[in-house]
Amino acid sequence: MRKIAHFPYPRPHRTTLYKEPRGGASRPERRKDRSGTGARRIYAPNARRYNRANDKQTETDGMIREFHQIDLSGRNSFGVGQQAARLAEFETEEDLRTIFSGGVPERWAVLSGGNNILFTRDYDGLLLTPVARQITPLGEEGDTVRVRADAGVEWDDLVEWAVERGLWGIENLSLIPGKAGAAPVQNIGAYGCEAKDVIERVHMFCTDNRSAMVIDAGHCCFGYRESIFKHELRGRVIITAVDIRLSRTPRPRLGYGDVEREVEARGGVTLRNIREAICAIRRAKLPDPKVTGNAGSFFKNPVVDECVARQLQAQWPDMPVYPAAGCAGRVKLAAGWLIDKAGLKGYKRGRVGVHERQALVLVNLGGATGGEVIDFAHTVQMRVHEKFGIEIDTEVNIF
Secondary structure, three states: OOOOOOOOOOOOOOOOOOOOOOOOOOOOEEEEOOOOOOOEEEEOOOOOOOOOOOOEEEOOOOOOEEEEEEEOHHHOOOOOOOEEEEEEEEOOHHHHHHHOOOOOOOOEEEOOOOOOEEOOOOEEEEEEEEOOOOEEEEEEEOOEEEEEEEOOOEHHHHHHHHHHOOOEOOHHHOOOOOEHHHHHHHOOEEOOEEHHHOEEEEEEEEOOOOEEEEEEHHHOOOEOOEOHHHOOOOOOEEEEEEEEEEEOOOOOOOOOOOHHHHHHHOOOOOHHHHHHHHHHHHHHHOOOOOOOEEEEEOEOOOEEEHHHHHHHHHHOOOOOEEEOOOOOOEEEEOHHHHHHHOOOOOOEEOOEEEOOOOOOEEEEOOOOOHHHHHHHHHHHHHHHHHHHOOOOOEOOEEO
16 A cells, blocks of 8 residues: 655645634644544644654654554553554545555454444554544524534534534433444444434445445434444445434433433433433443443343243343334343343453443453453353343444
8 A cells, every 4th residue: 555645735724623613714723632642733734743652653744644553552442452553543535535545455444432342353454543523513494403523523522512502312322432423333322312313414435436425314224233334334434424413492302211310300301401311320330431441331232022022021020121113023122131130240250340330331350351351241141141042242343
């Protein structure tokens, strides 16, 4: 692949992060580096890149930063210390055209926030990290507000942005870790809501012809933690931005778990109270990856035939069952409940364990390898199957 060196044209400036465009060119701004070194760089065309002490880095013009033999421990929420042969941070579709100008590498993948991934070995290909973080209002029609979020926007920052402006639709998805560009891939969801409920279209770069493309939500094949990006388009496209549809009309959804009780405790149904209630619930149940390495929910909730669920409920009447959207005659079981009743909540083995407050979450107790986590996960799956005859699949992407 041709070495990234100089662009034959200048990069356009972009507007200030998380603010609506004010018109005209924005001033170059100083941005904190996301690689964990604490260094800073100038966000402007032709900025010269700093030298890292531990990782070999190619100096380039424009917005691409390229690293070689880079430690990934600070780029995945499990804190697993694998290396990547090459990693490139990109801002724009033009950056991607430059990266792929010499052809498509044999192995490549997108590494966004690293919040739903587990590395089990060193990655010998190219990892691509989106770092553009602009949120842009696209317009209003009636009570509907359309918004575009760059792939590098922190998802929870997007939720806070919407709540600050009184826009309904994603408040139940508060505090989900990761980037906006990963939301459609996984069809992230929580507390009765999913990303597919608000996504209108997804902007992407196609590696086959090095061109920008847009796909409407209706063609994204969204399902429970599923999308076309995990199947037909896997390894063929890179998401660059997501358009979502929000509303100025209050549309609270409180019928899941303890949400209604927590909202009432804060004074009643408001957009801010719903967000704060869900954040409080998540913080009470889920470990902070900055403190304890984890990837959030490690397992998917299994979807089974209604007759299977009835048989299980006859033996365990307190077993929770939920509707499975789009699956006639099938229902969704709570994997966390199954793991708990299999006697594994809080279970530890070596440097890996099941979180003591949320059995869906596996935690790195310190220094665990990806292989150790996988072996432990297999034990959890086996114990659940032995007790209930139900298979639980992993939600985390495993490399």
